[in-house]
Amino acid sequence: MTLGERLAATVALCALLALILSVVACESRDTKEASAGAQPFSTFAIGPQPGPDRGLPRAENPYANDKTVLADGRRLFNWYNCSGCHGDHAGGGMGPSLRDSLWRYGGDAPSIFASINEGRQFGMPAWGTKIPRDQIWRVVTYIQSLRTPDEPDPPR
């Protein structure tokens, strides 16, 4: 490496560092100020949404009202050991029942998706780290069918 090349490399490195620093600085300023109207990070809300309803986009279940995925949702519910915690037919055990009408973190499809995806406080794993989104939606669809006439393989 010649002297000129070394100089060029040093200059390039400095420029890169400066760029990184400025980006970091900008980001920290952004998160500090969170100006009104900025696009928020989360579109899943478990807690109450602060401020007036801003009409945020909501994740939609691609299988809403699609009965053809229910059996597969049930299969996945067993295969990923959801049944081990929540019961063979989701009546509860180690984890809470999903058959009742009580939802700690919301019972609509996006909320159930979020709970599966992110995990929850008392040991619910963050399944988004393992299961493809499409499969999570199938499980969500199965869970929403519990105690309806559409429930596949109901308890007997």
Place this chain on the structure above:
Amino acid sequence: MTGTEMTEMKRSNDERRWSRAATGVVLVATILAGCGKSQTTQERSADTTAEARAALAASHRDSVTTSLAPAPGVGQVGLIPAGSDLGQKPGEWTMAARDYAASRFSPLNDINVSNVAQLKVASTFSTGVLHGHEGQPLVVGSTMYVVTPWPDLLYAIDLTKPGGALKWMFGPNADPRSVGIACCDVVNRGATFADGKVIYNTLDDHTIAVDANSGKATWNTKVGEIAIGETMTMAPLVVGNKVFVGNSGAELGVRGWLAALDLGSGKILWKAYSTGSDSDVKIGADFKPFYASDRGKDLGLHTWTGEQWKLGGGSVWGWLSYDPELKLLYYATANPGVWNPDMRPGDNKWSMTIFARDPETGNAKWAYQITPHDAWDYDGVNENILIDQPMNGQMRKILFHADRNGFAYTLDRATGEVLSAAPFVITNWAKGIDLKTGRPIEDPAKRTHEGIVVRDICPSSTGGKDQQPAAFSPRTGLVYIPAHNVCMNYEGVEANYIAGTPYVGASVKMYPGPGGYRGELLAWDPVHQRKVCSVLEDMPLWSGVLATGGDLVFYGTMDGWFKAIDARTCTEKWKMKVASGIVGAPIAYRGPDGKEYIAIYAGIGGWMGAVADPNVSLDDPYTALGVAGAVPDLKQKSAEAGILYVFTL
């Protein structure tokens, strides 16, 4: 040397040791002479061989008479092995089962058959925690120590203050994620006391020694890992300068272990695994199992297929006991990993096994696999009660074990030989235990398989009894067993191992057994393996039992009745309805005011008690690993609570 010769040699050694050491044999003579009224275990005089021999002979005569014409409520007189209570005062309760023998016998007799009708509440204390309050408080000197279910709080209560006053509270900040890792509610079965420290485990796998005076942690050792499904619920036992603890999680594919920690520093000294190579299991040259099928190299590997032993369960979540004379530590291991037996052909050693270990080195001295190749979740962890009792004219060092599989076993605790075994509840999966091989004589129709629903298996996975500990009274020679009468349908299903999540592999539906009762408190003669008397109960019994020098037996029901019965006749003498179902174990102690007290937790929960949890639904009988079908009425009969009740006259 043949097995028989070895046994004979050990027997004669035992006899010599017995004659030499027999402190307390005088007690036998005393009881036989009819003057063993009270404080009996206190009165230990210098022994002579002649006295001991006379007592043995007298015991034998008594046993013959008893077997011909049994007197009501009297089995073989028996002894709690000498030195088991570590010299604690009769009014103290310093370890989970009060003594190393796991007797749960208190010599106190101020409260007795003649006056228990006047028993009333002296004080109550809210733990501030819901969920199953298994286990029992400790009483050391004038302080009571109470451990709660997760978040595993430890309270010290000053008994010198009127009604008891809080001295300190210790909170270990146990990881809330452990709640979802625990198979069967977030229970804790209590602490033990040694060297000025109160020592207990937390659900997130820490063993903590708390200074009994200051309430500050002396040491805190992480011994397991929730990320691979391990939790801890058992009560430690201290022998010498070592603390013994074990893991829970056989429903999550853990590999069971017993660990020894240094009492002074909390440092982990060794772990003895329940599966794997002989060196991992701590099996060496001095390992002498009684039965041929427990002999061979690396059985913890070769009795499994492939590497299934790594997920093989055999967790150590039950009770520990110790014989100070034989210097052997006893415990039993849990079910093999994954309940679907077709996923793990072989005997699956050393799941379902009673181990006798040298507590110093951890080396196994003998092992006996109770239920080879389990197909029912007859998890073997139930308590091993150590009793010295005459059998066939010979004083024997007995280990009594009432197993989930429905059979009561009496073993020679020096050798691991099964001396007798008989069903103590309705049992149909096996016709008996072959004493030549030690193995169950199974009904092939009741062995479960993948993809087939096998119906009407008795008992259910929750067993003839679960972990709720029995008590032994040396005054009656009887064991008091809290039993269940529940049966099941069982189907093995394919399971997918994902670390830190359930690895169950079975669909289980339980239902009440025949006869119109779901529980029974049995007064059981361990020598003749027969029921002397019993109380039939509506609900399965999930509480432990206390036997006292006042010839009373205390226990509780899942619908919240706390009861005292006559230890000799099983007649109900007193009862009271408490705030919630009882799944804990009663204790007796003497307060600083000199009065005898009885203490019990009210707090429904545990595996079967989880049905009372508002977070389970009853329209699915498979709920909570199948127990919902057994006690669908529990929600109506008991709500959650966490209350310590203390009673006195």
